[in-house]
Amino acid sequence: MGEKILMKGNEALAEGAIRAGCRFFSGYPITPQNEVPEYMSWRLPDEGGTFIQAESEVAAINMIYGAASTGMRCMTSSSSPGISLKQEGISYCAGADLPFFYANVVRGGPGLGNIAASQGDYHQSVRGGGHGDYRVLVLAPNSVDEMANFPKKCYELAFRYRMPSMILADGILGQMMEPVEFKFEPVDPKSFKEAGWELGLAAGRRKRIVRSYDLREGELEKINAARLKKYREIEEKEVLFEAKQCDDAELVVVAYGTSSRIAAAAVKMARDKGLKVGLFRPITLWPFPKKQLAKLAEKSRKFLVVEMSMGQFVDDVRLAVCGRIEVDLYARPAGIPSGEETFAAVEKSYKSMTPARAAAPAKTAKPKGKPGRPRKKPAKKAGRPAKKTRKGGRR
Amino acid sequence: MELVNKWPAGLVEMPLRYCPGCGHGIVHRIVGECLEELGIRERTVGVAPVGCSVFADDYFNCDMIQGPHGRGPAIATGIKRSKPECIVFSYQGDGDLASIGMAETIHSAARSENITVIFINNAIYGMTGGQMAPTTLIGQKASTCPRGRDPKVNGYPIRICELLQSLEGASYLERTSVHTAANAIKTKKAVKRAFQNQIECKGFSLVEVLSMCPTGWEATPLNSVKYIADKMMPLYPLGVYRSPEQREQKEGGAA
Amino acid sequence: MPEIKVNERLCKGCELCTSACPKQCIAMSDKFSTTGYYPAMLAKQECCIGCGLCAQICPDLAIEVYK
Ligand SMILES: Cc1ncc(C[n+]2csc(CCOP(=O)(O)OP(=O)(O)O)c2C)c(N)n1
Numbered sequence: 001m002g003e004k005i006l007m008k009g010n011e012a013l014a015e016g017a018i019r020a021g022c023r024f025f026s027g028y029p030i031t032p033q034n035e036v037p038e039y040m041s042w043r044l045p046d047e048g049g050t051f052i053q054a055e056s057e058v059a060a061i062n063m064i065y066g067a068a069s070t071g072m073r074c075m076t077s078s079s080s081p082g083i084s085l086k087q088e089g090i091s092y093c094a095g096a097d098l099p100f101f102y103a104n105v106v107r108g109g110p111g112l113g114n115i116a117a118s119q120g121d122y123h124q125s126v127r128g129g130g131h132g133d134y135r136v137l138v139l140a141p142n143s144v145d146e147m148a149n150f151p152k153k154c155y156e157l158a159f160r161y162r163m164p165s166m167i168l169a170d171g172i173l174g175q176m177m178e179p180v181e182f183k184f185e186p187v188d189p190k191s192f193k194e195a196g197w198e199l200g201l202a203a204g205r206r207k208r209i210v211r212s213y214d215l216r217e218g219e220l221e222k223i224n225a226a227r228l229k230k231y232r233e234i235e236e237k238e239v240l241f242e243a244k245q246c247d248d249a250e251l252v253v254v255a256y257g258t259s260s261r262i263a264a265a266a267v268k269m270a271r272d273k274g275l276k277v278g279l280f281r282p283i284t285l286w287p288f289p290k291k292q293l294a295k296l297a298e299k300s301r302k303f304l305v306v307e308m309s310m311g312q313f314v315d316d317v318r319l320a321v322c323g324r325i326e327v328d329l330y331a332r333p334a335g336i337p338s339g340e341e342t343f344a345a346v347e348k349s350y351k352s353m354t355p356a357r358a359a360a361p362a363k364t365a366k367p368k369g370k371p372g373r374p375r376k377k378p379a380k381k382a383g384r385p386a387k388k389t390r391k392g393g394r395r
Numbered sequence: 396m397e398l399v400n401k402w403p404a405g406l407v408e409m410p411l412r413y414c415p416g417c418g419h420g421i422v423h424r425i426v427g428e429c430l431e432e433l434g435i436r437e438r439t440v441g442v443a444p445v446g447c448s449v450f451a452d453d454y455f456n457c458d459m460i461q462g463p464h465g466r467g468p469a470i471a472t473g474i475k476r477s478k479p480e481c482i483v484f485s486y487q488g489d490g491d492l493a494s495i496g497m498a499e500t501i502h503s504a505a506r507s508e509n510i511t512v513i514f515i516n517n518a519i520y521g522m523t524g525g526q527m528a529p530t531t532l533i534g535q536k537a538s539t540c541p542r543g544r545d546p547k548v549n550g551y552p553i554r555i556c557e558l559l560q561s562l563e564g565a566s567y568l569e570r571t572s573v574h575t576a577a578n579a580i581k582t583k584k585a586v587k588r589a590f591q592n593q594i595e596c597k598g599f600s601l602v603e604v605l606s607m608c609p610t611g612w613e614a615t616p617l618n619s620v621k622y623i624a625d626k627m628m629p630l631y632p633l634g635v636y637r638s639p640e641q642r643e644q645k646e647g648g649a650a
Numbered sequence: 651m652p653e654i655k656v657n658e659r660l661c662k663g664c665e666l667c668t669s670a671c672p673k674q675c676i677a678m679s680d681k682f683s684t685t686g687y688y689p690a691m692l693a694k695q696e697c698c699i700g701c702g703l704c705a706q707i708c709p710d711l712a713i714e715v716y717k
């Protein structure tokens with residue numbers, strides 16, 4: 001603790017997991033996450049842990065399902081296509097309330113795509129991902145330092161709520177090198193206490209069953225309802241985010257992971273030019289900082305979502321603000337925008353903002369078609385081409 | 396007079412929900428007895444498959460986990476490597492083990508994972524309603540080959556013991572049957588040995604049991620027993636396909 | 651004298667025991683059990699030798715052997 005080491009993102013992730021108590025890893029090679037299993041293969045045995053190169057991602061996740069059922073702190077990692085294969089097993093873990101931790105070092109898709117960074121797996125991460133009704137905790141680091149320190153958080157949350165947790169990274173975060181500081185003492189697995197659901201060594205107690213099914217009439221719904229309650233609690237308590245220069249911002253750029261770093265550069269350029277732009281970065285993608293964004297929508301005038309995907313992340317932002325504010329999208333599906341390109345998008349979005357809200361909200365006044373009203377109104381006017389209407393609203 | 400066959404401690408005392416004449420029940424009793432007789436019940440974790448024996452997690456009186464279709468050996472691997480003191484077994488049907496889970500089967504054998512696999516070969520998909528299995532015989536009717544399995548269309552049945560035989564990692568492979576009482580007794584010996592091997596850390600053990608599925612075969616239980624003797628056994632010969640002794644001899648010879 | 655007792659709650663009337671008995675002393679009842687099957691029964695008690703082969707093949711653990 002305390003010292004800074006230069007590390008590659010994937011290795012920091014692996015080391016962070018081990019320091020957080022991980023003693024079991026199973027995985028299958030796929031670029032750009034190969035350094036994770038490679039690192040684990042020499043490092044884990046040193047710590048008395050188990051590393052298995054599985055025959056496939058499917059086998060790897062099911063080894064995790066088995067290991068997790070014993071209470072072991074276990075981990076798997078992969079990149080997009082491999083995570084797709086793991087989804088059935090992740091769904092079983094969620095359905096059996098087993099805690100474990102995994103990482104998706106996302107690459108370009110769909111299909112075999114490419115091996116560069118992308119954010120195309122947003123939906124498959126925050127919407128559960130596999131079959132059935134469930135969630136996984138999703139943390140999105142944007143630096144190698146966070147790659148190193150988030151696994152501990154992931155384990156804590158996974159074990160507190162008995163559910164899978166994941167890190168959503170990408171090829172850039174996995175491959176780049178940065179100084180890292182592990183901000184916690186290594187966790188000794190011997191300090192973990194049994195919670196009462198773990199399998200194995202049953203002397204003196206009743207048998208335990210780990211399963212994700214219940215065929216009895218009405219029972220599955222009860223189990224899922226209890227899980228929903230847990231999810232609600234998590235949404236209340238566990239949201240993490242970062243807001244920079246948002247207090248006076250007229251335009252708030254919303255981005256996570258790698259694109260939030262690029263967006264930060266663009267925000268700086270904008271501020272240098274005197275534009276009132278802020279940056280909001282969700283750190284937990286599920287639970288999503290809905291309330292925080294909704295609040296921000298009250299005081300700023302526009303949001304711009306920057307994402308390295310077609311417009312997946314923007315869905316959650318729009319749901320959070322519920323039409324209260326205009327949300328622009330700068331989408332780069334399997335593309336990596338430069339700071340300048342992103343700044344250009346910021347500037348464009350900024351300049352096309354509707355005029356500042358009228359000083360008096362004039363709740364009683366008739367809001368007929370006045371400039372400065374939300375776009376909603378003019379759009380209602382029948383017969384007018386939408387484009388023209390929008391232009392009318394522009395400065 | 397004294398009761399000579401008490402309910403095995405390795406099985407929970409409850410009615411089994413299998414069809415009349417189904418071989419699963421016989422193998423359940425055998426496994427339950429072995430857990431008791433070997434004194435391993437309290438440190439055993441069983442893996443229930445997807446298939447008719449999905450309910451094995453209720454039946455076996457030890458810690459149980461039910462997992463995705465075909466992945467039993469991978470799940471067992473995760474448990475065994477996490478808690479090596481535990482005895483871990485995977486109980487699987489032929490669709491589970493020889494079709495969707497074939498990779499897990501072969502690779503856990505190749506890794507010589509120190510686990511025990513109980514493989515119920517009833518040449519059909521029981522739970523989903525009698526579809527063709529990888530082990531369905533040529534000419535055998537199933538709901539997805541209603542005119543009988545035609546090798547030109549459906550290919551040939553897979554013989555698991557023969558297939559795994561070539562793997563150095565497979566420590567013990569035996570095929571038995573439960574279509575007669577005498578064969579059930581032999582099956583128990585094999586199952587016991589498969590657990591004993593794990594206790595002695597000898598690596599991957601698998602017992603393939605030819606088993607009746609009267610419902611899937613659309614036959615009476617008595618005709619099902621005959622079907623095993625007349626049709627299945629010629630294709631799936633009973634016997635030991637690999638044993639730890641064989642391996643020890645070989646390794647000793649090589650040294 | 652050796653004998654078997656069939657637990658009618660467990661027996662599903664599959665008849666496998668009838669073929670396993672070397673002395674052919676098991677027959678099927680002609681009365682429904684509470685679970686809706688015609689259960690097996692020891693038809694000729696005097697011929698049971700307590701070998702337990704019926705219990706070896708019974709898929710439902712329905713046969714208790716006394717010796
Ligand atoms: C991924 C997946 N595919 C398919 C199924 C449907 N399914 C359930 S049981 C089964 C076949 C089971 O057959 P077998 O393993 O031979 O066992 P049996 O029922 O004959 O004992 C299938 C295909 C499933 N549950 N999951």
Ligand code: SF4
Nearest residue numbers: 413414417447521608
């Ligand atoms: S369908 Fe076949 S395998 Fe399944 S319980 Fe019935 S007889 Fe047994």
